[in-house]
Amino acid sequence: MADFLTTTGTSFQLENIIIEAKTKLVLVSPYLQLSKTLFERLKDSSTKGVKIKIVYGKDELKPNEKNSLAELKNVDLYYFQNLHAKCYFNESKMLITSMNIYEFSEKNNREMGVLIDREADKQLFEKAVEEVKSIIQSSEIIENKKTERKFATGTNDNGGQKNRKSNFPPTIGYCLRCETRIPFNPSKPYCPDCYAIWAEYSNPLYEENVCHSCGEFELTTMEKPLCYDCYKKVSAR
Ligand SMILES: [Zn+2]
Numbered sequence: 001m002a003d004f005l006t007t008t009g010t011s012f013q014l015e016n017i018i019i020e021a022k023t024k025l026v027l028v029s030p031y032l033q034l035s036k037t038l039f040e041r042l043k044d045s046s047t048k049g050v051k052i053k054i055v056y057g058k059d060e061l062k063p064n065e066k067n068s069l070a071e072l073k074n075v076d077l078y079y080f081q082n083l084h085a086k087c088y089f090n091e092s093k094m095l096i097t098s099m100n101i102y103e104f105s106e107k108n109n110r111e112m113g114v115l116i117d118r119e120a121d122k123q124l125f126e127k128a129v130e131e132v133k134s135i136i137q138s139s140e141i142i143e144n145k146k147t148e149r150k151f152a153t154g155t156n157d158n159g160g161q162k163n164r165k166s167n168f169p170p171t172i173g174y175c176l177r178c179e180t181r182i183p184f185n186p187s188k189p190y191c192p193d194c195y196a197i198w199a200e201y202s203n204p205l206y207e208e209n210v211c212h213s214c215g216e217f218e219l220t221t222m223e224k225p226l227c228y229d230c231y232k233k234v235s236a237r
C-alpha cells in the first residue's frame with residue numbers, strides 16, 4: 001500500500017530516497033535549487049556509482065547550481081520547459097508530491113506526498129516510471145559541465161596577462177542569494193532586492209549558498225560572505 005505523507009514526511013522520504021539509492025536515482029522537479037544537505041547526499045550517491053537523472057524545468061540553472069552539479073559523476077541533466085510534476089524515485093521507492101526539491105528544508109509550507117513501494121505497488125510504480133521516461137524523451141539534454149566564469153577585472157587589468165593577483169579584488173561579485181552580478185563589496189554582498197528581504201531580520205549569520213567573490217556553492221553569511229579561498233586572497237592583500 002502507498003503511504004500518505006505530510007510536509008515533514010515528504011522531506012524525510014525525499015532524503016531517504018537519495019540516501020538509499022543503490023543503482024539509480026531519478027529526480028523530477030521544476031525548480032531545482034539543491035540545499036547543501038541534499039547536494040551532499042547526491043554527492044555520496046554519485047560517488048557510490050548510482051546513476052542519477054535530474055529533470056528540471058521553468059528556470060534556467062544558475063551558474064552556481066550548474067557548477068555544483070558538474071562536480072557530480074554519473075549525472076544526466078534534462079530540461080523540460082513545461083514541467084510541473086514532482087516525482088523522485090530510486091530502484092525501490094518513489095515519492096510523488098507537491099514539493100519542489102528546493103522546498104526540502106522549508107518547514108512552513110504545507111506539502112503532501114505519496115510514497116510508493118515498488119514491491120507492494122508494482123503497477124502504480126511502473127506507470128509513473130513510464131510517464132517519467134516519456135517526459136525525459138521529450139526533454140532537452142543539458143550538458144553537465146561547469147560554466148566558465150571569470151572575474152571582471154575592470155579597466156586597469158594588465159593587458160590581458162594571466163597574473164592571478166591582478167584579478168583581485170574583482171570589481172564584480174555575486175549576490176549571496178540570487179547570484180545576480182553586483183559590485184564586489186564584501187560588506188554589501190546582496191543585490192538591493194535580496195538586501196531588502198535580508199534586512200527584515202538583519203541576521204548576520206543567516207546562511208546563504210554562494211560566495212560573493214567567486215560565485216561558487218559555499219556556505220556564506222552576511223558576516224562571512226566569501227569562501228575560504230577568496231577570503232584568504234582578500235586578506236593576503
Ligand atoms: Zn540578490
Ligand SMILES: [Zn+2]
Pocket residue numbers: 211212213214215216226227228229230231
Ligand atoms: Zn569564493
